[in-house]
Amino acid sequence: MDPVIIIGAGPVGLTLALLLARQNVPAVVVDEGPGQDEPRPARTVVLREDTAALLERLTAVALGEHGVRWAGWRSLRRKQAMSEVTFDNADPAAPLHIAQHVLTNALRAAAADEPLVNVAVDSRLDAIEQERSGVSAHTRGSTATWWRGSFLIGCDGPRSTVRKLQDIRFPGRTAVERHAVATLRVELPWEGQALLHRMPPWRSSGPSAGExxxxxxxxxxxxxxxxxxPGKDLVTPEVLLTRIRETLAGWSDGPTPVYDLLDTGVHTVHHxxxxxxxxGRVFLAGDAAxxxxxxxTQGLDEGLRDADNLAWKLATAWHHGAHEALLDSYQTERRAAVAARxxxxxxxxPVLRGGGGLRHIVPGTARGHEALLTDAHLGRGLLGAPGTHADSPLMxxxxxxxxxxxxxxxxxxADVRVTAEDGSFVQLRDRLGRGALLVVLIAPGTGVWDRKHWVSAGVMPRLAAAxxxxxxxAELLVAESYPGAPAHSVLLVRPDGHLVAALSGVRPAELYTAAEAALGGAAKEAAQEEPAQAGSGARR
Known part of the structure; x- marks a missing residue:
């Protein structure tokens, strides 16, 4: 079968290619650039626990050694400390801050070592043709080439050529926020901690006081x-230097400390x-979607979750035949999650920037503001937490x-320790992204015994058969405990780590029903639907 064509070699496109390769699906990544990201210290990303763990699994790189996991989070308003969160050393819940070029180059290196991933550099997409059996993409660059694929995914950013060629509208709001950015080497009072300072006292009141x-x-x-x-005022070098000096002096309660300016920029946020x-056979992911x-909040987090959600569904279709309900669920699940954010x-x-009350959202006023902003920055709550799929058609x-x-x-x-089928102790998250469903038995006491002593005892043989x-x-795993789960309960987990169902005891029929639903319905229904759906979807 033809490989999956991925347009765009940024973090989302490369992540998707590596996820497919782990599930034995070949991918061609079409890269418009030369194949190497230039260092830009002012272009960085913040990764939350789930996305950082995903990238570390794929790259086999301890990203914390190339970025910084926050030791804490501090929120100030004028001169008052509003909130403070402290993270223990190596706490996986601590956000990871890393330069984007470092992250992308780690993914490029992993892709270069993966035989199932082919990265075509200096190639720009200019045409897509779909038919019932596949999709073709034409690229121009050093050579003009037609690529033949089973599916095509546009991971080609905000100005996505894939999206334009498919005539897909991209409505929303422009310049929701603008930020002046500077990366500098300097000693600040909050070593290793991230800081949000609203209405700093050295700035005048009103809209320009900012944060x-x-x-x-x-x-x-x-x-x-x-x-x-608000507005389109230019950020001149003089204005930016003034901001740097007054901010550093304000935080130091004295003269501006010595600093080394590494990079600058202006970051404009669009929604x-x-x-x-x-x-049809074309999908969008990341900033293209x-x-x-x-x-x-960080858009890359959501783009990586797109890739994680889509990869196992494409792999299932690639190996077992296209199942329209499963493929359609990608848009249903991920678009709903991003739309909610x-x-x-x-x-x-408008409430935060306009200074209005928040009593109807969070009790209190200023502290309510800080709670919402803290959640967004730390990846918690409605503004920051990973999306759930409770209303998914796969439930x-x-x-x-x-x-x-x-x-x-x-x-x-939750990422609990489990015993794998070979008897090794691993984290549950380490078994994700391989294309298999995970079945987890909660069995207190098994962790102190060698697997050979209990693998053929109690409910294990019946569960293994189911x-x-x-x-x-599917892979059968055993955990000593799981938050809120009683002994002998059974969890069914999707390849991307979302819980399908928790069952009381070994219930083969209900476990089968839940697994069937997680795949989009009965296999015979998929076989009946595929010919009609594939033909009608080719030119949607």
Whole structure:
């Protein structure tokens, strides 16, 4: 079968290619550039726990050694400390701040070592043709080439050629926020901690008072972002230097400390959402599908979640035949999750920036503001947490044996230690992204015994037989405990780490039903639907 064609060799496109390769699906990555990202210290990304772990699995690189995991978070308003969060050493919940070129080059290196990934540099897409059996893409550059693929994914950014060729609208708001950015090497009072300072006392009151954010980078460097007032005023070098000096002097309670300016820029935040994320065999992901980033949220996080969601569905279709309900669920799930983030930000922005009350959202006024901003920056709550898929078409109907655990159905599972089928102890998250469903038995006490002593005892043989009979490859894991799960309960987890169902005991029939739903429905229904759907979807 033909490889998957991925347009765009940024973090989202390369991540998708590596995820497909882990599931034995070849991919061609069409890269408009020369194949190497130039260093830009002012262009950085903040990764939350799930996306940082995803990238570390794919690159086999300890990203914390190339970025900084925040030691804490501090929020100030004028001179008053509003909130403070401290992270323990190596706490996976601590956001990771890293230069984007470092991240992209780590993904490029992993792709270069992966035989199933072919990166075509100096190639620009200019045509797409779809038919029932596949998709073709024409690129120009050093040579003109037609590429033949099973599917094509546009990961080619805000000005996506894929989106334009498919005539997909991209409505939204322009310049929701603007920030002046500077990366500099300097000693600040909050070593390793990120800081949000609203209405700093050295700025005048009113819209221009704004806010400044400081995020640590390796080697004593910091990225500083100043929220700019509405409008299109140019940020001249003189204006930026004034901001740097007054901010550093204000934080130091004295003269401006010595600093080394490394890079500058202006970051403009747009909020846009593509009308469709699928057109037949063509899909959109990352900035090609959505733009967000106001209030400290990071669009790359959502782009990486797009790739994680789409990869196992494409791999299932590639190996077992296209199942329209499964492929359609990508748009249903991910577009709804991003739309919820955008709605939340758009509702909160006028209140936060206009100084109005927040009593109807969070009790209190100023402290309510800080709680919302803290959640957004730390990846928590409505503005920052990973999306759930409780209303997904892949969720099973109510099951008689279903039980509640601390993870709601459709939400990402907790990363607990499990025993794998070879007897090794691993983290649950390490088994994700391989294309298999995960079945986790909660069995207290198993961790102190060698697997050979309990693998053939109790409910294990019956559960192992039920796992073998599932309609999709699945891996059986055993955990000592899981938050909120009683002993002998069974969890069914999707390849991208979202909980399908938690069942009381070994219930083979209900486990099969839940697995079947997670794949988009019965296999025989997929076989019946495929010919009609594939033909009608080719030119959507």
């Amino acid at each position: 400044v954010t400081a995020r640590p980078l390796p080697g004593g460097a910091w990225r500083l972002d100043w929220l700019l007032p 846009r959402l593509a009308r469709r994320w699928r057109a 959505h733009l967000l980033g106001a209030l400290g 955008l709605r939340a930000a758009d509702q909160v922005l 099973p109907r109510p099951l008689e044996a279903a039980i509640p655990v601390e993870t709601p159905p459709g939400a990402p599972v 796992v073998t009979a599932l309609p999709h490859p």
